[in-house]
Amino acid sequence: MSHTWKHDRAAEQIDKRIKDIETVEIVDYVREKDLESIPTAKAYRVDGVHLYADILNLEDMLHCTDFEGETCHKRTLRFLNQHFRAVDRILARTDAKRVDFHNQRLHALISKPYNTQSGAEATRVNQAVAIAQLIIDVLKETGDSDENIPAAKVRVGIDSGRALAVNNGRNGYREPLFLGEPANRAAKIANGSTSGIFLTNLARMAIGLEELEEPAKTALTKAEIEACQKAAALEVTAQSIVDEWEEDMEKNPIGTFQFTSHTPPFRTMDIPALTPANSRRQEALSIYADIDGFTNYVNRHIDDRPEDVVKALHVIRAELERVLTNDFDGRRIRFIGDCVHGLLCEGTAQTTDVEETIRTGALCAGGLRSSFDLALKKLGENGVDTEGLGLAIGFEFGSTAVSRLGLKGDRVRCAVSRSVLASESEQTRCTGVQTAIGQVAYDKGPAAIRDLFGKTRKANSLDFDAAVDGLAAKEQKAESKSGGGLLRSAAPAAASGFSFPTQAAGPSKKPASFA
Template identity: 70%
Template structure:
């Protein structure tokens, strides 16, 4: 069956999701409220410290061999699993909450002490710094020489402030998501360079009495500043204790070997809950990142006066992007990373991937994501909800991809890591809110129609579904031709799909 996007199908789903969030409740986060299973029409206003820890040498692990074969994937997954299990133990012992562990990047929240306590914010920031240093110290000793697994080089970013906690709202992978500046700025600190250390935003620096830095992402905390935070935080757990517990856990619950097999396409039918190191999927696929451009600034503008609109916009767009990727194009969503969707697509058989068809499908899917995004903004605007300055930045790449779950039994996290995953994220980051970029391997693997569409710069502006189908089909792309035939088999839908939606460039 041809994969395609249809205007009426998207419109019906968007309208339903708008009704789901017609009434939104915002609740202040106090004490030990559960952040699990937050309804779509509810959010918690959380005043806390956000910590992002990036493992800097993940790329080195993926490039340990010239070819991206099973050896580098097996070592990389073991590398991540060893370090993840150590970090999990640190957070549990230090009363911090893991928000997400996305490949090389950890996101944690420090919400205690609560604001009722004197100097609560300063205490949270100092505690975050102490936890960050404990993570750095422990991960510097959690390699495995016998398995050729190095220690991890870690860079940490920290910010403090108010954010909205929502839930991804999907079965089989529920987790809280934090919308707002502190999570985004902490991530930028951790991803802002290649030097290890602990980097605080100026908000976080001022909270603990440090002077502002002209370039915070280039200004790591000094040894004395870290020691001062460690003394004040008094975590009550040492590196030696964590290491002893980690080693004992590995002895009792060994990771085991990562064994690879293929999933028969489409990836949509893959049951993620069955994945373990011994049951890890690996096959040539397309990795897609779709990020809501301008959303952090949007949250900052609305978090005080109209936080309900933030929840409405995020829920409607997120749900529609997920539907397009999963239902229209048979992809497998790996996770939401804040306001960004990451997923994999694959066309072919149980034995082989059809490279050209997969890249063409990813191109059409990227166009469909943009068409649904624009339609969602239009319908939200019809309800009187401000959506100005929001865009969608999309990047994708092709290559051998892995899908598994890491961690301990009962608390495993989804993981899809490869050179292509990292490249697809990088392609997305070089896009503005009306651009789509294709990675070099996907560009080479695609049909001539795909290569001509993206050009030598591998990037195109305002690529919606109709344009993607028409341009590719005109040049004989079989996947686009099949999608076009499917769309125009119902004239009413074909006519509706030609509606013009105001483009991003006119809304900025």
């Protein structure tokens, strides 16, 4: 299939997804339930405390060498793997639920005791603070000087409130996703450069602390943390976790990360089969598409028509993934809340066609926005309120490593690189109608890319037709709009015509804007 977006094809698929969720069931979460296998058309209202732990020195790891080569990526993946296994052990021993572990960010939920019990919220916040301090203390000890792996510097954000738990995944890769303010506020207050434990004012008031004008600037004091630890009375210590972790690492060593490159298209990459010894690495384009305004949207509907939230999320994300994988041969790495992260690549296993990859990235971004707009229209026609929703898109190019962390049977997928961090950063500087391109992709792409995005490296309302027209205006190619298909340049034809055997990944070119 040529890399093009077509209205009729998108409309047909969106209609199918809407039909999947004609009837949605909303249930209060008041007893133990399996949140890892929530049906698509069901959601739970969950009162709980959300904890986000952000490893602050991931970017330092990605810059541990001047050149972003294999050594840098091997150290970074080992760094994340060691700390992930330690944190996962903490959550298992403290009855907290791991919601997501996305590169440097952990999202966990403390849902017990349920709100049917007196003082439940205060108990949960105390537990969350005690768990947070346990994470900080343990990760101080889980570095490895022999492997040049430092201890992790951690900042934790905590909030309390009610959210909707829905299915977060497709095709056998399922985990819970929590929609609403508490998860969002915890993530925001965890986003900073100073280590420590930070509580929102709602979480602070739940345990009797005073409100602050800027809670993100004031970490809990040692005395406040000790009070929470005493109230929580966790039955595990940092030393016991470290001892167990060391024993586990000895019995189940991580092994050496070994890379091969994948023959494009990336949609054929078998991520569930990846292990440290069977990881992928090559130059590729990283793209983030985030549903803008979704937290406020959830807040408006969590009591009034929560079914609309489930329907909108399911339809929009399913269509975004379809565009990325089916229309543009990319690979979805994971859903991160209301955001989708993916990779795509043009060329061969030996050589990435840089300009064509960046050109396809721009077209894919346009296709994502065209499908998003069409999904909103069709949801509205089916009685689903979508007011206030937008799509913020960011993408960047560079050498990227893809693997899975953890132990067999419980591994999490991971894509790390400077360009992955940069593409997420590009997305965050966009409004719901904007698309941003990273500096490396801007510099390495064809001249038409620079004309399309301008000096700000941002474009407004860049749908598929606008992307096609913008590229065609400079390149003078025989391209057509969405109804008739887009003719691609011949450079990457070998990737789809025949395949090369998987081979060891060689060094990639140094991105122009990185030291």
